Amino acid sequence: MIEETSKENIEVRIQMAAVAYQFLKNTTIKERAAFMNAVADQIEALGEELLTTAHTETSLSLARLTGEKARTTGQWRTYAKAVATGIYAETRIDLAQPEKQKSDIRKYNIGLGPVVVFGASNFPFAFSTAGGDTASAIGAGCPVIVKAHPAHPQTSQMMADVITDTVKEFGWPEGIFSHITGTSYEIGAYLTQHNDIRAVAFTGSFSGGKALFDIANRRENPIPVFAEMGSINPIVAFDHLLESRAEDLAKEYALSLTLGVGQFCTNPGVFIALKGENIDRFIATLKIEIPKIIPSNMLNKGIFENFEKLKSVASAQSEVNIVAEANTEINEWEGRAVVIETTGQNFIQNGILSEEVFGPFGIIVACEAPEEIQQIAEELKGQLTITIAATDEDVRQNIKLIDVLKDKCGRLLFNQMPTGVEVVYAMQHGGPFPSTTDARFTSVGPDAVKRFVRPISFQNWPDEFLPEELKDENPLQIKRMVDGEVNSGSLKLPTT
Amino acid sequence: MIEETSKENIEVRIQMAAVAYQFLKNTTIKERAAFMNAVADQIEALGEELLTTAHTETSLSLARLTGEKARTTGQWRTYAKAVATGIYAETRIDLAQPEKQKSDIRKYNIGLGPVVVFGASNFPFAFSTAGGDTASAIGAGCPVIVKAHPAHPQTSQMMADVITDTVKEFGWPEGIFSHITGTSYEIGAYLTQHNDIRAVAFTGSFSGGKALFDIANRRENPIPVFAEMGSINPIVAFDHLLESRAEDLAKEYALSLTLGVGQFCTNPGVFIALKGENIDRFIATLKIEIPKIIPSNMLNKGIFENFEKLKSVASAQSEVNIVAEANTEINEWEGRAVVIETTGQNFIQNGILSEEVFGPFGIIVACEAPEEIQQIAEELKGQLTITIAATDEDVRQNIKLIDVLKDKCGRLLFNQMPTGVEVVYAMQHGGPFPSTTDARFTSVGPDAVKRFVRPISFQNWPDEFLPEELKDENPLQIKRMVDGEVNSGSLKLPTT
Known part of the structure; x- marks a missing residue:
């Protein structure tokens, strides 16, 4: 209570x-x-x-x-x-x-x-x-x-x-x-x-x-x-990369998707690639890896129930197949991972599949052609992160697509999973709407x-009444921009 | 057309x-x-x-x-x-x-x-x-x-x-x-x-x-x-300053109020001080100075008509007296300056008097006591500028009031008129709502x-695909924050 x-x-x-x-x-x-x-x-x-x-x-x-x-x-x-x-x-x-x-x-x-x-x-x-x-x-x-x-x-x-x-x-x-x-x-x-x-x-x-x-x-x-x-943090994987790393990528994806029982804002909820042999190998590995992960309890009953509900709704959409799932019995509020698969067109047309499911739930989108991936990119809502799984060659061949993806996220990763938000100056945890309200x-x-x-300007004020940050003497010894140049010193002329 | x-x-x-x-x-x-x-x-x-x-x-x-x-x-x-x-x-x-x-x-x-x-x-x-x-x-x-x-x-x-x-x-x-x-x-x-x-x-x-x-x-x-x-850019004048400078301040105010036919966002539309002999001297000078200023045409007919209308509405409020006005005949769209006077309580209670009149129009607010000025400050809406007309002694005696005024503006001036917005790094032309939508x-x-x-982070990207601003070599030779420290150099180790 x-x-x-x-x-x-x-x-x-x-x-x-x-x-x-x-x-x-x-x-x-x-x-x-x-x-x-x-x-x-x-x-x-x-x-x-x-x-x-x-x-x-x-x-x-x-x-x-x-x-x-x-x-x-x-x-x-x-x-x-x-x-x-x-x-x-x-x-x-x-x-x-x-x-x-x-x-x-x-x-x-x-x-x-x-x-x-x-x-x-x-x-x-x-x-x-x-x-x-x-x-x-x-x-x-x-x-x-x-x-x-x-x-x-x-x-x-x-x-x-x-x-x-x-x-x-x-x-x-x-x-x-x-x-x-x-x-x-x-x-x-x-x-x-x-x-x-x-x-x-x-x-x-x-x-x-x-x-x-x-x-x-x-x-x-x-x-x-x-x-x-929050957001669905898409991963876009290209064929050269998948060809050489489909199995490794599937292992990394399974771990990232289920890390912390999937309860991260940067959980990679969508995996997009061309359909074909490469993505099939990726899925085959997921079928092995996802069941290996022992589910833990989710944060609370409400979150668990919401996860179960949204997972069922998404899985029950037409043209959707479950390709991998955790195989334990549900015990208390365990977040049992599920990965589903769908087509590019279905992902584009069925808005439910673009909604965040908070928990270990992923959608694999198998696209017909590069143009379909481009269309998905153009229609994608704002995301905290987008991950590119690619070789250098893949990047060179998909510059235009990657450029569109830049407009849809706050952080763009290359061959790394998005979970794990480092607390450093270079971190951007804030993407275009609806991932945040102000990118x-x-x-x-x-x-x-x-x-x-917010900035406040003081015009013509006596030094005595200025905040320490702005006084001539620079008592806090900070770097300041003075007449357009960085200056760490005092503005007082030395008394002689 | x-x-x-x-x-x-x-x-x-x-x-x-x-x-x-x-x-x-x-x-x-x-x-x-x-x-x-x-x-x-x-x-x-x-x-x-x-x-x-x-x-x-x-x-x-x-x-x-x-x-x-x-x-x-x-x-x-x-x-x-x-x-x-x-x-x-x-x-x-x-x-x-x-x-x-x-x-x-x-x-x-x-x-x-x-x-x-x-x-x-x-x-x-x-x-x-x-x-x-x-x-x-x-x-x-x-x-x-x-x-x-x-x-x-x-x-x-x-x-x-x-x-x-x-x-x-x-x-x-x-x-x-x-x-x-x-x-x-x-x-x-x-x-x-x-x-x-x-x-x-x-x-x-x-x-x-x-x-x-x-x-x-x-x-x-x-x-x-x-x-x-826009905003009404109040000037708050204190008694020590007025005692020594009432006449000079009135001359400066008359010029600032009528500069560019009053058509500036930073036009000082309100002048606040304690009632008494000092403000009377200020007003007496305005009565001489305002008629000296030859009105010019306003920007267009619509602005002129709107000015005439709002000026009349404000001047017609109860407990309001016209204290100074331009004395030429109205010709075409001339913006004829008017200054009115009212009490602190009337200014607080009658919201019309706090609305911007775009043009050479000013209100002198003569307050009963310092507490009334404090009350006006606390109820003031966000402003682009606020001007303090004061001696150093006045400032020391009114720290609390000035601190409240800081919360109501983007630029705080000391003994200078607010018109004239310099294009420099230190300029702030943006105050709390409603002067702007984001202070x-x-x-x-x-x-x-x-x-x-907006910021975008690149995680684990090959140097080749990074924007020039972020490449190891620092080809643009700009200052960058690297591991928390400012660095102007290349991050590439020199090849030996």
């Missing part, structure tokens, strides 16, 4: 967040980085209890949770380091040139204001209460209100306590972080339409993300929503901070 | 833009910069005919148009230079670390796709057909479809011809630039909801910008709209390019 935070209490927390914003927006990037590192220290200190609690609530293995915990502290530290460099302050200074009637103008990025974070069910640490959205919003200078995911309430509370404790330890206003619990849709809607909320971050289903996006845009003063809503941003990697900042 | 581009023709141009995008997105930043400089050269070469045509169509003086033309070519050149540095490619490379199972991931920014630009009436060069939106979209790698502003069709056509000629000169696909003419609302709506359009840039009225924003968000695949919709972006300065790019 999850306690619902009362409306009155939510209202109080929003007011506290608005007050805390006035404090947090005036902290420097260095101060926020120190805070973020302290959160990482505290998460690290949580030890076994966190892991066992999360394991109980999510069925995720202790090994996986151990890795995810390290990833989560890694996110706080990596983002902290990036924030401290000033890269997201994007400082720009154009000095006065009185002879040209040019003013002194200085710009930097400031936090948008209170951000509401909706965590994901499938990453109880890394994409949830103390996950990447919270870290990047605080790094940006925005107080955070987390709407806890009801699938792991105890885990969420433990993570919330860590951040609350760190706020206290730093003597910062309590409203910098709030933890709202409850299962009702209304809470999310209320938060998103509240005048004091300035941005929303969401990871989850299309219906959930799109609903928040619509609410935010219909406000009297619309606000940005970054919703990561210009990412929710993984330090660049995630950018979602929550 | 403006010729309406036919629906069929618009459809053809959109298809051509989609095709041209496949070319343009694969040009390098250096190639696009060369194109942009060539456009600047051609605009420069247009000479007198451009100026006289624009003068006839807009009533703007030749001196003003000469300045605006220089600004426009300056925009193309400045943005070209910025694009060529790679600052908007935002290249990030994380090299493979096989021992840590880390892949080679490389990210850069690519153009979003075809962009529709709606030019402004008040800047026939700098914010119109070949204005900053077009320059920044092409710099980003996006084909542009301009919906010409009907207020200056010949000027627009001349500018369009320049870009079309440059496209030909470069041997680039014709669809890189299209010029759509017509006066109907439907054309804009059709373009904005077309599946092949990927972003919209707009400068104009709130009703126009908001309508496009709503259409774009209600698409099956929503797209970003950056609409700059995270600017439409002036090279950073305007950012609106039209």
Whole structure:
């Protein structure tokens, strides 16, 4: 039973967040980085209890949770380091040139204001209460209100306590972080339409993300929503590659498809190739490999039931054959993998086959001709990832096709499976709609901070009243763009 | 009489833009910069005919148009230079670390796709057909479809011809630039909801910008709209400053309010201060200064009539007095300046007084107490600019108020009038809603390019197939972030 935070209490927390914003927006990037590192220290200190609690609530293995915990502290530290460099302050200074009637103008990025974070069910640490959205919003200078995911309430509370404790330890206003619990849709809607909320971050289903996006845009003063809503992450495999690697590729695909019981946003749900002997060898290997994988329990009963339902619906479409499936009996909420096969035309015409099935479910699309693959590419919706399985020769022969696929994804892989989203600067976890609501941003990697900042220019201001990031002396010793050139120094002339 | 581009023709141009995008997105930043400089050269070469045509169509003086033309070519050149540095490619490379199972991931920014630009009436060069939106979209790698502003069709056509000629000169696909003419609302709506359009840039009225924003968000695949919709650009003046400078400030205000017949997005429509002797001196000077300014014709009859109407409506509100006005007879479409005065409470309660009156119209708000100014600040809608007229002592005494004002604007000025938007890196021309639809972006300065790019990551790709910006050798010799550090060199080991 999850306690619902009362409306009155939510209202109080929003007011506290608005007050805390006035404090947090005036902290420097260095101060926020120190805070973020302290959160990482505290998460690290949580030890076994966190892991066992999360394991109980999510069925995720202790090994996986151990890795995810390290990833989560890694996110706080990596983002902290990036924030401290000033890269997201994007400082720009154009000095006065009185002879040209040019003013002194200085710009930097400031936090948008209170951000509401909706965590994901499938990453109880890394994409949830103390996950990447919270870290990047605080790094940006925005107080955070987390709407806890009801699938792991105890885990969420433990993570919330860590951040609350760190706020206290730093003597910062309590409203910098709030933890709202409850299962009702209304809470999310209320938060998103509240005048004091300035941005929303969401990871989850299309219906959930799109609903928040619509609410935010219909406000009297619309606000940005970054919703990561998943995708089917196609793999397009070409014949030269398949000819030499069909069996190996099938083994890699089977592992990627079933990793974490298929519960990843980047799960490769569609495999596209020309029909013929090569894809037949690929399928023959899948028939051997998929049953070898022992299913585990899914995150919760709801996700399991939804998986079973969508899997059945897709498998029951006409011109669809099941080509491989896990052969264990269903036990509790085990996510039993299924791979189906269909034709290119059927995939194009039957929209149901392009919808995400959250879990270990794949569709092999066997196309008649390269033109059919091109047509699929052109009609494909936006994806988080697309993978090209190809030799160099295949790429040279399919430049036009690959160019179209670039327009449909945020990350384009070459001969690697898309599961496994590294937390690095170069990561893009955000593709064209409907995989996310704004392909210009990412929710993984330090660049995630950018979602929550906006530039503000100060024209003709006395140095005394400028934020530290913009003062002549460059007290934070960051790289700044001064008159169009990168400059790490002070702008003060040395006194002689 | 403006010729309406036919629906069929618009459809053809959109298809051509989609095709041209496949070319343009694969040009390098250096190639696009060369194109942009060539456009600047051609605009420069247009000479007198451009100026006289624009003068006839807009009533703007030749001196003003000469300045605006220089600004426009300056925009193309400045943005070209910025694009060529790679600052908007935002290249990030994380090299493979096989021992840590880390892949080679490389990210850069690519153009979003075809962009529709709606030019402004008040800047026939700098914010119109070949204005900053077009320059920044092409710099980003996006084909542009301009919906010409009907207020200056010949000027627009001349500018369009320049870009079309440059496209030909470069041997680039014709669809890189299209010029759509017509006066109907439907054309804009059709373009904005077309599946092949990927972003919209707009400068104009709130009703126009908001309508496009709503259409774009209600698409099956929503797209970003950056609409700059103007604002009332408050000046908040404090008593120490007024005590020493009331008369000078009134002279500066009168000039700024009437500059360009008040037809600037950054026109200072509201002046807020405490009531008393100081503001009385300010008003007394305005009474002398405003009538000194000889009105000029406004841009066109529609704008003049709208100005007359809104000015009358605002002046006719209760508790409002006219304190200064131009004393010439109305002749043709002359924009005759009017300044009214009201109380703080009336300004808060009567929403009409917070609406933009496009033209030389100002409201002086005389407040009872500092708390009333604070209340106005808290209830203020988003603005492009806010100006603080203050001594250092005033600032120290009003830190909390100024902090709230920061949340309400994109540019905060100190003792300078807001008209005059410099085209520099540090410029922010984009404030919280409703001044723009997304405060995270600017439409002036090279950073305007950012609106039209999105990141794409390449994971594990062979060097041969990467864009030039990401190749090992760094053939474009740009600064790139490699493993978290700025690096200008090649990643290839020298062969020995």
